[in-house]
Amino acid sequence: MTSPATLPRRxxxxxxxxxxxxxxxxxxxxxxxxxxxxxxxxxxxxxxxxLLWRLNERLQGSPCxxxxxxxxxxxxxxxxxxxxVAIYCDPSDLGPRAVEPVTLHHPKVIFEIISQSTExxxxxxxxxEYQRIISVDTIVYVHPSRNAFTTYERISPTxxxxxxxxxxxxxxxxDPAVTITAEEIFGGT
Numbered sequence: 001m002t003s004p005a006t007l008p009r010r011x012x013x014x015x016x017x018x019x020x021x022x023x024x025x026x027x028x029x030x031x032x033x034x035x036x037x038x039x040x041x042x043x044x045x046x047x048x049x050x051l052l053w054r055l056n057e058r059l060q061g062s063p064c065x066x067x068x069x070x071x072x073x074x075x076x077x078x079x080x081x082x083x084x085v086a087i088y089c090d091p092s093d094l095g096p097r098a099v100e101p102v103t104l105h106h107p108k109v110i111f112e113i114i115s116q117s118t119e120x121x122x123x124x125x126x127x128x129e130y131q132r133i134i135s136v137d138t139i140v141y142v143h144p145s146r147n148a149f150t151t152y153e154r155i156s157p158t159x160x161x162x163x164x165x166x167x168x169x170x171x172x173x174x175d176p177a178v179t180i181t182a183e184e185i186f187g188g189t
Contacts, residue, residue, distance in 0.1 A: 013080045013103055026069070029080040030125075037082065043144050044084075044113050050185050051085045051111060051142075058178045064089040064108065073110075074103040075129045083130075084142075085111040087176065090135065106135040109173055113142045127152070131160060137175045147186045 010032020011019065019034075020027050026037040040048070048068060055066035069082040080103065088094055090106035110130050112122045122141060130139050131152070139152040149165040153174065165171065170181045 010078050012077055013074055016080060017103075026082060028072075028082055029078065032078040038115075038117055040113075041115075044115065046188060047113050047142060047144055047185060048084050050187070051180075054180045054184045055085065055087060055178060058180070059087070059176060062089070062176055063091070063094075064176050065094055067104070072103050073107060073133075074105050075133065079129065081126065081129065083107070083110045084113045087173075089176065105133075107133065108135060108175060109138045109140065110136060111140045111142060113144060115144075138173055140171065140173075142185070144186070147182055 011029060011034065012032070013029060016027075016029045016034060027034045028037060029035070052066050052068055059066060064087050066085055066087050069084050071086070073081045073083055073086065075081055086104070086107040087109040088104055088106060089108050093104040093106050112118070112126065114122055127139065130136055131154075134157070137154050141150040141152075143149065147167045148169070149171050151163045151165065151171075152160045153163060155161050168182050170179050171185065172179045
């Protein structure tokens with residue numbers, strides 16, 4: 001049995017940045033423990049690029065911006081996630097006072113591109129973490145193997161509606177109001 005004195009100490013996000021910034025690999029911090037992220041395949045990267053391009057095209061002129069996985073999300077003092085894409089509208093995340101390294105805190109929409117290796121984590125602990133962030137209106141799980149989406153839409157502070165989108169259906173977001181066709185997201189992949 002491991003005694004509490006021999007357990008590794010949990011890192012805060014600031015300690016994590018001090019120890020892991022500048023490394024070639026991507027890491028998330030999960031309950032104070034750094035976890036190296038698997039490399040994305042070409043299709044994953046293309047879908048992520050398509051999402052960023054189309055979202056930012058539609059968000060032009062609004063106070064919102066879609067950002068990729070290099071911009072981390074501070075979920076708690078000890079948890080730092082790298083969602084594939086997220087839409088941020090809060091001035092404290094995007095304003096001129098934002099500093100590097102950037103830890104954002106107020107996403108409106110979070111996108112995770114599902115792979116076989118991440119599916120259980122994405123639908124398990126990450127979904128729970130993301131639903132606890134009060135600024136989140138929608139969580140989108142993109143299924144490359146089916147060219148489809150699953151969305152979780154907030155209907156009250158503690159209730160969510162799950163919407164399964166069939167292959168080929170467009171992705172329609174409520175806040176910010178954005179529509180993207182499946183072809184725009186999956187095309188070229």
